Amino acid sequence: MLSIETLQEHPHFILLPKGEIDASNSVQLDESIRKLAENGAKSILVDGSAIEYISSAGLGVFMSYLEDFQEQGISLKIFSLSPRVLEVFQILGLDQLIPIFPEKEAALNAN
């Protein structure tokens, strides 16, 4: 089960996925990010504190936006991942490509 809340803290948009992200539901994450970008968001933060599990399907969603967002000047950051979810990013080295922060404040303050 996955639910995704979107919160606005001007000028940031915060996505809060809750549950397990796998190949059955990663499209929800994809749609949430795409909608924000289409609606003009320039700063998207993903609050990862309630992500219980992530497979490559979820990681692939984040990866697929890296280039486009760089070109469009959209910032995508992730914060508060649990150690075991963070570990999945680290196994693939994605933590070197996507800005990941231990907590929200650090994500908000980073350029």
Place this chain on the structure above:
Amino acid sequence: MEHTIQLICQTTALSELRKFLDKNLSQIMLSEKDKHQVTLAVEEVCANLIIHSHHCNGSDHISLNLRKEDDRIVFEIKDKGKAFNLLDYEAPDLKTVISEKRKGGLGLILVKKIMDDIEFESQGGTNTCRLIKFFGS
């Protein structure tokens, strides 16, 4: 110790797979980190078969057998259909995944990084993929 589950070829079966692994891996002396990683790797192979070999056809099934041996744990995944030999698959590098905006391709990189050995055979229309994790590796 040996356990088997049959999964319907739909992605909604992946959560059922995780529950099966969570329950049965709890009886095995693996660290929490290893349990999580092998669960991820087994799910990636099953998801790949369900989506790419069976096109999420709900009338197809794959089976997973989990077996503990002296020094290892063996996950044997069987399906009938177009053979997908993980050993022949050249995983894309991350740059290719990014530049082609692929949402797939990462899963099998994970499997190869997590598992200690991978075996594949196809006989009489049945494909068998074995993922092996040695204790203490």
